[in-house]
Amino acid sequence: MRVFIALLGCIAAVTAVPAFPQRIVGGSLTTVDQYPTIVSLLFSWSATSFFQNCGGTIITNRAILTAAHCPFRDSPLSWRVRAGSSYANSGGTVYALDSIIINPNYNTWSMDFDVAIMRTSQVISFNNVVKAASVAGPNYNLADNQVVWAAGWGTTSSGGPASEQLRHVQIWTVNQIACRDRYAAGGATITDNMLCSGVLDVGGRDQCQGDSGGPLYHNGIVVGVCSWGFGCAQPHGDAVYKWRARAGSSLANSGGTVYAINSCTIHPSFSFRTMNNDIAILRTAVAIINSSAKPVSIAGVNYNLPDNQVVWAAGWGTTLVGVAPGEQLRHIQGWTINQKTCASSYATFGANVTANMLCFGWPLGGVRDQCQGDSGGPIYHNGNLVGISSWGYGCANAAYPGVNTRISKLATWIQTNA
Missing domain, CATH: 2.40.10.10 (Trypsin-like serine proteases)
Incomplete structure (x- = not known):
């Protein structure tokens, strides 16, 4: 979902709105030879025709690290793993899944603990372009302003088409307090389980839709999993956001009255993958009915x-x-x-x-x-x-x-x- 909060809650301590959720912005083409630990995660509504929907990282010969929001509430039958290919939807070897383990503390509203492990049905065959990644341990030192690399098959601009060939982009770790302050203005919370990255106050480089679940590397070590953010490659928002409602204006970003949101009620049977029951109710903190804002x-x-x-x-x-x-x-x-x-x-x-x-x-x-x-x-x-x-x-x-x-x-x- 954006400049990017990486999350690696249960494996490494340094970690961090479709219809077809598919993000590398400002980067360049690369190949799986340079990133043998990355995989394309393929999704299908019917367990027949699969297409790239998220990214992941090989961490053992049976385990793939990804974001919890990618397979949340899905059956393992709905997903496949493509390893050893530079292309999202062809080449390499495709593996079926045996199980999906979502972090039990994952919160769909705050996006905290946005991490999951997919277990393949068969052992992944390692070679020069298929390898297990090294992940950051609990004492891994990752300072601010460190060069990190993101890779994936996501869109190259917000709302744009996905990339069929693997892309990568060089970005930097962003100070946690600075990132937290930026998102606090929009009502979002940056927790200690999140890691901000991007080009602060400049923008132009980021992960984007389709990169969710993909890796963030520091010196070849996986330090983050692409989780969420506000738009893609925005200069003042390092990947994260919450909601406000503007009523009584014909303009998207000015005029009318802006209301804070008090709560969000999502339909209990909503499926992010099938998009069935795709409905929610946002409740404002104060009443909104006036001469220019009326109920339907x-x-x-x-x-x-x-x-x-x-x-x-x-x-x-x-x-x-x-x-x-x-x-x-x-x-x-x-x-x-x-x-x-x-x-x-x-x-x-x-x-x-x-x-x-x-x-x-x-x-x-x-x-x-x-x-x-x-x-x-x-x-x-x-x-x-x-x-x-x-x-x-x-x-x-x-x-x-x-x-x-x-x-x-x-x-x-x-x-x-x-």
Whole structure:
């Protein structure tokens, strides 16, 4: 998830928002010959078609170190390990998993103890491009401003495409107090189990989506696991963040009133991998209803929404993949897409469109859609909230409509928890 908090809680003391969570920004191409301990972690919704989704590090001939948020709540059958290849989705040897061990103290809200171990079903065969890493021990000395290297197959810009070939980038360790102070301003907590890295007050180099779980090296020793952060390669935020709500403004980052968040309630059956039940309620610390901020009418459990109905999406997301999000609120007219048609499209690579999802698009071609930065935003039908932007394959892809959480299927949960 960003400039990057590495985490290595249970193995080393020095350690540290899709649809298709996939980050090396400002780096260069490299090969597995230089990083024989790194692996590509492959995910599948259906345990059939697998694609690169996170990174990991070989620590024994059966154990892979990664971030807990990557396989959290997943079955081992949903993951594979590709070792010995410079490429995310080809080459090397692919291993199935026997088990996934999530740190018992992992906190999905604070991201503390964001570390996990994947155990392969078979012994990993070591060679010149497949080796076990050395990890930092409890007394490992890692001072501020030390050169460290991050490697992975993540996106090369926030919201941009993932890299098929392995990339690496040189960055520096950032003073813990300085990092903690930066994120405290946004309500985030940097714990002693986290390690900040980046180019403070400069930016331009970082890990990004898809690098999650991947290694951070200091003199060849693994000292961190890519965990989270605010955006990618931001100069003033060393990988981490929390939330505020701006209401009553047409602009993304100015105007209106900003409210602190008191609590977050995530649907108990939400799956980060299948994106089923992708819904949450943020509760503000103070009341927000005023003349320019009003509550919406939501679709009830019996709300009738046929195919090919005109609906509207609104948000501040990017207008093209890889382009910076907009500052001015935008809206777009689209249509509800037949559920079976949408499900069939995504089934081609193993994704599952459930009854709790609503597909949205433009029937005359893939030229209208929601995109990065619109996640969580509304879909309206006759002024009623019928969907929440959730996930999809790319943006404005004619073959793959945008997928939203279907409000009517979760209306009872919303009313109970609002």
